[in-house]
Amino acid sequence: MPAALRGRLVLQSLIMVGYIFKRLFQLVPVLLGITLACFFLLRALPGDPATLLLGARGGPEEVALLKQRLGLDLPLWRQYWLFLGDIGSGTLGRSVVHGRAVSELVLERLPATLWLVAYSTIIAVILTVPLALLSAVERDKPVDVLIKLVFTILLAIPSFWLGLVLVVMLAIWLPLFPTSGYGEGFLSRLHHLTLPALVIALATASLTIRSLRSGILNVLGSDYVTTARAKGNGTNRTMRVHVLPNALISSISVLGAHTSWIIGGTVVIETVFALPGLGSLFVESIFARDYPMIQGLTIVFAVLVVLINLATDIAYALADPRIRLD
Template sequence: MHRFRFVLWRPLQLLPVLFGISVITFVLIRSIPGDPARLLLGTRATPTALAKIRAQYGLDEPLWTQYLYFLQNLSQGEMGRSIVFKIGVLDLMANRILPTVLLVVGSVILSLLITVPLASLAARHRGRPLDHAIRLVSTAGLGLPAFWLGIMLIILLSVNLGLFPVAGFGDTWLDRLHHMVLPCLTVALALSAVLTRNLRASMIAEMASDQATAARARGLPERVIFRRHVLPNSLVPTINLLAVNIGWLIGGSVVVETVFSLPGLGQLLVRGIFARDYMVVQAIAMAFAVATVLINFLADVLTVAIDPRIRL
């Protein structure tokens, strides 16, 4: 179990990362031109009313004082109160988190279901037309923006064929899953283009490794060698690459949720930025940062569990 000793000290290394993210987010959101109080009350608001709103939300305090208030609330498990929605930010996020979680989890599952078969076919048919076709498709997928791909899927599968809803989230669980197919497929197609190339290269390298050669010398069929030796060892770098792209996936949820009108955290983040709702933007940015850091940490644990040779 000494291989897992990093689990004890790695979280301590992540604290400075989260602190830096909180500082950068805090400064950037307040650098956006605009006054939250005036956006909230309108252009005809009196100076007295504006001053009252600024004092109520602490917007009249120096920037460093506002940040200290933010850290104090964060240490107490509070993220402040939304200026626009007039409720606690954590309660607001709790009502919006389900679509985002379904989008991220569904996208990862779909991307793996696409990546593993395509990479396996390409690796086992290296240099043949099937391999070239898969490489061509994955290369083309690297240049497709998520918003354009989402719109194309809506036109093809929703408008023309009527297979899936155009937008929304649905009411029942089955309806929600039906609504989530196109958003998840949009992200999965873009993500699988990156993963397929990486997994194919790893599989080709593992097929030429010493353990694969030794297995062939023992007379094992090629399909058994591929399943027992090549595929498990090839998944390690792909898991790491997937963890690295989790940040992109979470950030991409902002665009996808906007295209498909999903009431998730991404759409709430966009609305908070336009409304200068500082508390909402800070809380969602911190939630995304924590999720990214935790997923990368879990990927490290999974990598060590799969391959005993790895030390972190």
């Protein structure tokens, strides 16, 4: 390898590393703002955690003792300071309902959510690329109109309703997939997560197909595509080498943004399919007014979203060498 090329690769690698550290450093004020919003908005909600936990059997003395044990009788600024201390220690606080460190419960439930997000993203990509290519090549023909119509309808359908429809069709009428659970082992988990992942993937593909189709149509009119065809390149090679890599750039941003939305959207899907993930744990914590658990899960969701956005920016830069991260 020539020395000039080697030096250029090293420089690009250093720029990429510096960019990653810069984005990670920017995460600190973002998370601090999220902790402030989450902490004070929770305190503004009606209902007292101590009263809800004790129920009808809790008198004024018992409620006061539980508040003291949970630190709810302290001034708000001190409660917030203790919350930041829990984040710094890595425990994220101690769950009121479960009596365990929030981080322990998060680590138990996190794999199910990550599996669901990764599986749904893979299915969305598998659906997006061939259907977007077909829609662009058959522009304004019946196949193109049908693809746009079907995925526009799917985009308008609420995810929980689509999930229930798929459960009735593919789990009750045709008992192909289980309706709940997480499974054990790789194949079992794929089997159990297929329906919920498909619900999320259809919503994602509804956006990415339109984005990729538009990108392909724009690239097809470029001069370098015309030149490639003039040189005798076939349609398949032109699409694979020249059109698709350049058209994917805009779709990467759409996919990354929607994947960030999926992190929060798992709350509904995990509840519908009874998956033991972070989303279902978040719903349980809200109903129980488990302040430490809600706060800890909010921080975890925020970190996951920021990391996905960072990965999207990196993938965008790798897909388009013209982008300068510095």
